[in-house]
Amino acid sequence: MADAVLFEFLHTEMVAELWAPDADPGSGSADRITPQHKAGLSGKKKSWSVLEGLGFRVGQALGERLPRETLAVREELDALKFLCKDLWAAMFQKHMDGLRTNHQGTYVLQDNNFPLLLTMGSGSQYIEEAPKFLAFTCGLLCGALHTLGFRSLVTASVTALPACKFQVVMQKS
Amino acid sequence: MGENKDLFVLTYGALVAQLCKDYEKDEDVNKYLDKMGYGIGTRLVEDFLARSCVRRCHSYSEIIDIIAQVAFKMYLGITPSVVCHNSSRNEFSLILDKNPLAEFVEELPAGRSALCYCNLLCGVIRGALEMVHLATDVTFLQDRLKGDRVTEIGITFLKKLDEKKYKRKK
Numbered sequence: 001m002a003d004a005v006l007f008e009f010l011h012t013e014m015v016a017e018l019w020a021p022d023a024d025p026g027s028g029s030a031d032r033i034t035p036q037h038k039a040g041l042s043g044k045k046k047s048w049s050v051l052e053g054l055g056f057r058v059g060q061a062l063g064e065r066l067p068r069e070t071l072a073v074r075e076e077l078d079a080l081k082f083l084c085k086d087l088w089a090a091m092f093q094k095h096m097d098g099l100r101t102n103h104q105g106t107y108v109l110q111d112n113n114f115p116l117l118l119t120m121g122s123g124s125q126y127i128e129e130a131p132k133f134l135a136f137t138c139g140l141l142c143g144a145l146h147t148l149g150f151r152s153l154v155t156a157s158v159t160a161l162p163a164c165k166f167q168v169v170m171q172k173s
Numbered sequence: 174m175g176e177n178k179d180l181f182v183l184t185y186g187a188l189v190a191q192l193c194k195d196y197e198k199d200e201d202v203n204k205y206l207d208k209m210g211y212g213i214g215t216r217l218v219e220d221f222l223a224r225s226c227v228r229r230c231h232s233y234s235e236i237i238d239i240i241a242q243v244a245f246k247m248y249l250g251i252t253p254s255v256v257c258h259n260s261s262r263n264e265f266s267l268i269l270d271k272n273p274l275a276e277f278v279e280e281l282p283a284g285r286s287a288l289c290y291c292n293l294l295c296g297v298i299r300g301a302l303e304m305v306h307l308a309t310d311v312t313f314l315q316d317r318l319k320g321d322r323v324t325e326i327g328i329t330f331l332k333k334l335d336e337k338k339y340k341r342k343k
Contacts, residue, residue, distance in 0.1 A: 005220055006248055007181040009213045010293075014188060017209055054187040061183045061277075091180055136184075 004093060012119055014054070015132045019047040048131070052139035059143020062087070066147075076170055079148045080107050087144055105170040109141075110163070117162035130158040134166075141166060178250065182276055189290060190282075199287035206289070210296020211303075218301035221247070233330045236307070237265045240298065240328075249273045253326075263330040266314060272324045281318050289313050291324070298328060308332055 066086075084096035088111075098110035116133050134156035142154045151171040158164045188209075192202045225243050230236045234257060241253045245267075253267040274291045281288050289295075295311040302309050308331040315325035 003178050003181060003248055003250070005217070006213075007184060009217055009220075010181060010184055010188070010209075012216075013209045013212045014184075016212065017205075018191070050191065054184070054191055057187045057190075058180070058183045062179065065179060 004091075007091075008115060008119070011116055011133075011136060014136070015051065018050050018054075019132050048135045051132070051135035052142075055136035055139025055141075056143035056146070057139075058136075059140035059145075060147050061143075062090075062140070063144040063147025076105070076150065077101070079145060079150055080109070080168065082148070083141055083144060084109055087141075091140075107168040107170075109166040109168065111166075112163045114162050114164045117158070117164060126161060127158055130161065130164070131156070134158070134164060138166065141168065178273060182274060185274055185293065186277060189288075193282060193285060193288070199285055199289075202285075203287075203289045203292045206292035207296040207299075210293035210298075211300035212296075213293070214297035214300025214302075215304050217248075217297060218304045221301070233263050234265070236302075237267070237328065241267055244301075265328050267326045267328065269324040269326070272317060275318055275324075278318060286319070289316065290318050291316075294326065298326070 080099060080101070084099050088094060088096050092115045094113075094115075096109050097112045099107060100110075101107045114134075116137065117130060119133075138154040138156050142152050145152045145154075145168070153169045153171060154166060156164055156166045189202070189206070192205055196202050196205065221244055224247065225239075227239050227243065230239065234255075237255050237257075241255050246252050251269060251271055251273060253269045256266040256268060258264040258266065272291060274294065278290060281290065292313065295313065299309050299311045310327075310329040310331060312327050313325070314327040315321035315323055317324045
């Protein structure tokens with residue numbers, strides 16, 4: 001659908017603009033005033049949290065807009081299934097390709113063709129760049145789970161573009 | 174369509190909030206939004222041309238009509254009305270009485286009265302038109318978020334298109 005494209009383009013632009021290289025704070029971005037930047041926090045770490053934080057807010061907001069019956073999800077596994085089917089379909093018009101769990105609070109969600117990685121080439125030389133394109137979505141998954149009543153830690157990894165895995169570790173509240 | 178648009182609109186809102194954190198001055202946020210929009214526009218035009226198969230345009234008003242009736246409809250689900258401001262037909266406005274980008278925004282954040290919340294759109298239009306070799310100036314002339322009755326985007330084509338010259342065979 002045409003408007004899914006808008007989100008993908010916006011996401012690409014956000015990654016390009018908000019991902020700060022590990023450069024000294026004084027170069028080229030003198031008008032940025034965030035305290036973290038002045039303190040010289042590692043560029044990558046800050047970039048990940050900025051994108052992740054944006055994703056979290058959006059995930060929460062998306063979660064709040066879901067139909068009432070979805071919010072009655074109580075079981076952890078149902079929440080994860082919801083992410084893999086309903087949320088993923090709403091965002092990317094497809095389902096997650098795989099969901100595995102150790103039944104002890106850790107889940108691995110596999111997408112073999114992650115749309116936000118498709119803008120990159122598929123050679124292995126791009127794998128280093130891939131995390132930039134996953135930060136926002138990690139935050140989004142975490143934010144959506146939060147609205148469903150679950151605290152989690154979400155990370156992602158890429159072995160072969162455009163496939164990726166999201167690892168969700170549920171936190172005890 | 175609803176959920177996809179929500180995702181875009183919510184992400185945009187989060188982005189604007191982040192930029193407001195990073196930049197103290199409204200003008201800087203506006204500039205940044207315009208810059209990002211420009212980047213999007215330069216790529217979006219390809220997507221648009223692939224989806225819409227529009228014919229070659231012979232006048233600026235044809236182009237503006239396509240932007241309003243095809244592009245805006247396709248990507249944002251609305252059809253702004255078009256106004257032409259001058260007899261040389263290179264200054265136009267798009268009038269939006271509903272602005273999907275600002276759907277979840279009731280008012281501008283405190284202390285941000287000069288913020289052009291939807292400035293991304295100006296950059297998108299400018300970037301897209303530049304890719305088809307048309308230089309333009311695109312700005313918000315009115316903004317409902319600032320208390321105006323409608324949201325108005327002004328588009329000025331910077332090079333005068335001489336229709337006679339265009340039709341003459343070389």
